[in-house]
Amino acid sequence: MSKLLTLVTLAVVAQYATAAVPVYGQCGGIGYTGDTTCASGSTCVKQNDWYFQCLPGGGGGSPTTTTNQPAPTGGSGGGLHQKFKNRGKVYWGSCADPNTLNIAANANILKSDHGQLTPENSMKWDATESSRGNFNFGGADTLVNWAVSNGKLIRGHTLLWHAQLPGWVSSINDKNTLTTVIQNHINGVAGRYKGKIYVLLHLYFSYVFLPSEIFNENGSLRSSVFSNVLGESFVTIAFQAARRADGTAKLYINDYNLDSNNAKVQGMVSLVKRVNANGRIIDGVGTQMHLGAGGAGGAQAALTALASTGLDVAITELDIANAGSNDYLTVMRACLNTSQCVGITTWGVSDANTWRTGANPLLWDSSYRPKAAYSALISAL
Numbered sequence: 250m251s252k253l254l255t256l257v258t259l260a261v262v263a264q265y266a267t268a269a270v271p272v273y274g275q276c277g278g279i280g281y282t283g284d285t286t287c288a289s290g291s292t293c294v295k296q297n298d299w300y301f302q303c304l305p306g307g308g309g310g311s312p313t314t315t316t317n318q319p320a321p322t323g324g325s326g327g328g329l330h331q332k333f334k335n336r337g338k339v340y341w342g343s344c345a346d347p348n349t350l351n352i353a354a355n356a357n358i359l360k361s362d363h364g365q366l367t368p369e370n371s372m373k374w375d376a377t378e379s380s381r382g383n384f385n386f387g388g389a390d391t392l393v394n395w396a397v398s399n400g401k402l403i404r405g406h407t408l409l410w411h412a413q414l415p416g417w418v419s420s421i422n423d424k425n426t427l428t429t430v431i432q433n434h435i436n437g438v439a440g441r442y443k444g445k446i447y448v449l450l451h452l453y454f455s456y457v458f459l460p461s462e463i464f465n466e467n468g469s470l471r472s473s474v475f476s477n478v479l480g481e482s483f484v485t486i487a488f489q490a491a492r493r494a495d496g497t498a499k500l501y502i503n504d505y506n507l508d509s510n511n512a513k514v515q516g517m518v519s520l521v522k523r524v525n526a527n528g529r530i531i532d533g534v535g536t537q538m539h540l541g542a543g544g545a546g547g548a549q550a551a552l553t554a555l556a557s558t559g560l561d562v563a564i565t566e567l568d569i570a571n572a573g574s575n576d577y578l579t580v581m582r583a584c585l586n587t588s589q590c591v592g593i594t595t596w597g598v599s600d601a602n603t604w605r606t607g608a609n610p611l612l613w614d615s616s617y618r619p620k621a622a623y624s625a626l627i628s629a630l
Contacts, residue, residue, distance in 0.1 A: 344366070344406075346370055350391070359598060368388070381417055409434075463476065540570065542573055562591070564593040574624075
């Protein structure tokens with residue numbers, strides 16, 4: 250019996266002796282209580298005070314402050330995301346994709362100052378299903394895997410949009426065919442990540458912008474293959490398909506120019522209430538807020554109106570021409586003042602990669618140096 254106990258004890262000791270954090274897993278940081286020894290072939294590297302990560306290289310080991318990557322460019326005390334989160338919000342995020350994740354300075358700022366990532370293009374229809382039934386998740390998987398390994402939240406973008414739409418979808422004119430195509434596409438993309446992130450890794454995964462940009466400026470439905478063939482019912486079809494594909498994900502509808510309490514905002518509010526009248530299938534409303542210089546004055550009124558739906562709201566693609574400190578502060582304060590506003594996503598990190606060429610709308614300049622607006626936000630938080 251004693252020999253058996255000895256063998257069992259040795260087996261248990263051996264099990265714990267060989268247990269280690271896998272490559273790209275978390276191995277340290279403020280508040281972290283898990284294992285700190287990395288698997289053989291990797292070393293625990295400090296990314297910031299809150300997050301240490303097992304990175305390839307070395308023979309396995311405990312946390313070290315030595316890193317083989319450039320130091321984060323901006324932020325302190327957890328950066329913008331942590332300070333915003335300390336004020337009761339869920340995240341401050343950014344968009345990204347493999348082309349920007351591969352830029353070291355960009356990636357380091359995402360690590361230090363952002364708690365959530367939204368794929369800029371890699372989850373759109375043309376990227377994921379360019380031909381019917383043939384899915385490609387290369388870019389989306391790269392972003393999701395990077396976010397997971399770096400402890401970031403994820404918002405999906407976008408399951409249904411009139412733009413960046415393959416020609417084979419735009420040419421459909423039969424209701425039954427289009428309904429099936431919408432359902433299959435949403436099931437393919439949403440099903441790809443069902444539960445993998447939200448349940449197993451306890452991250453906030455949201456299939457956002459579903460559908461996206463469906464309104465004209467007067468609040469009426471935009472002409473698109475979806476509205477032309479199916480009328481307003483395509484909204485319900487899309488949300489029901491997404492809910493079947495993932496029963497736990499947050500489902501948002503999103504549009505641009507929802508920047509004041511205007512006709513487009515009222516059109517959004519009315520549609521959301523109609524769709525949810527027989528049971529809630531829309532969980533939240535997103536306003537992009539691609540603003541001009543001095544254009545932040547309507548942010549509070551917009552968020553208040555959108556929150557009248559009774560749903561969560563989010564600022565989903567924020568960028569402001571010339572990145573004025575007062576403009577950014579105005580938008581941030583509007584979110585802080587709106588209890589249902591869960592977070593802010595800036596549409597990129599640096600002016601070097603913004604889609605608004607020449608507008609210099611982001612919080613870091615083209616050399617990845619933090620601007621005055623970034624400092625103003627940090628100070629205000």
